[in-house]
Amino acid sequence: TLTGKNLHLSFGHNHVLRGIDLHVEKGTTASVIGPSGSGKSTLLRVMNRLIEPDQGDILLDGRSVLKDNPDELRQRIGMVFQQFNLFPHKTVLDNVSLALRKLRKLSKDQARDEALEQLDLVGLKHKADARPANLSGGQQQRVAIARALAMKPEVMFFDEATSALDPELVKGVLALMTDLAKGGMTMVVVTHEMGFSRNVSDTVTFMDAGVVVESGPPEQIFTAPATDRLKGFLSDVL
Numbered sequence: 001t002l003t004g005k006n007l008h009l010s011f012g013h014n015h016v017l018r019g020i021d022l023h024v025e026k027g028t029t030a031s032v033i034g035p036s037g038s039g040k041s042t043l044l045r046v047m048n049r050l051i052e053p054d055q056g057d058i059l060l061d062g063r064s065v066l067k068d069n070p071d072e073l074r075q076r077i078g079m080v081f082q083q084f085n086l087f088p089h090k091t092v093l094d095n096v097s098l099a100l101r102k103l104r105k106l107s108k109d110q111a112r113d114e115a116l117e118q119l120d121l122v123g124l125k126h127k128a129d130a131r132p133a134n135l136s137g138g139q140q141q142r143v144a145i146a147r148a149l150a151m152k153p154e155v156m157f158f159d160e161a162t163s164a165l166d167p168e169l170v171k172g173v174l175a176l177m178t179d180l181a182k183g184g185m186t187m188v189v190v191t192h193e194m195g196f197s198r199n200v201s202d203t204v205t206f207m208d209a210g211v212v213v214e215s216g217p218p219e220q221i222f223t224a225p226a227t228d229r230l231k232g233f234l235s236d237v238l
């Protein structure tokens, strides 16, 4: 269970997060939707402590993590970005096994075995020796997901994981994310994919201008939006 409580963050005079609450029960998927610039990416970065909040708290399994070493939290939360951020000069296998050796301190053979197992789970074991540039965008994103999963995170964050992909490649990555969600992973998914938000996530949080305007189960958010702001957003994106 991951909870962000009354999170505030400013960049200079720009008050980007204005008291955000986000609660994700273990084994569930929370999607976060909202217009560009509303603070969705910043929220993820604050919740895994890539940026420290100015105010508020972050709790994992009921315990505040703000006094821990931030690296500890980043290892407990896997993150997948719009841009896959793979190392271009390394093989797919090395991309996945590197952190296993450095952070989880596995031996070379153990790291290789675990990395191959993760690649198999995302359907890319046969690409282990390829370089990222020789994969499609969808395959690269699946490698990035395998790399995050290999760290055995308790929670996975996805920030617009399919936004940089050609339309025909989006489906495969969404299918993998759906499998993860159904398999009981705890996930926070920032997405423009309203189908995923509506059909796969357990809760939907609608952000606008740094606040949570509405949150609830998908049926409520998509069929009975209570605010003009959410109604307006949905009519723009659906």
Ligand code: ATP
Pocket (backbone or CB within 6 Å): 011, 014, 016, 034, 035, 036, 037, 038, 039, 040, 041, 042, 043
């Ligand atoms: P999008 O849907 O376009 O990805 P978003 O909801 O993820 O938008 P954020 O990227 O969180 O929005 O940005 C929220 C606000 O914070 C914007 O006004 C943005 O300009 C500002 N911002 C984000 N990152 C930084 C930064 N590193 N330094 C200064 N300002 C930033």
Ligand code: MG
Pocket (backbone or CB within 6 Å): 040, 041, 042, 159, 160
């Ligand atoms: Mg963003």
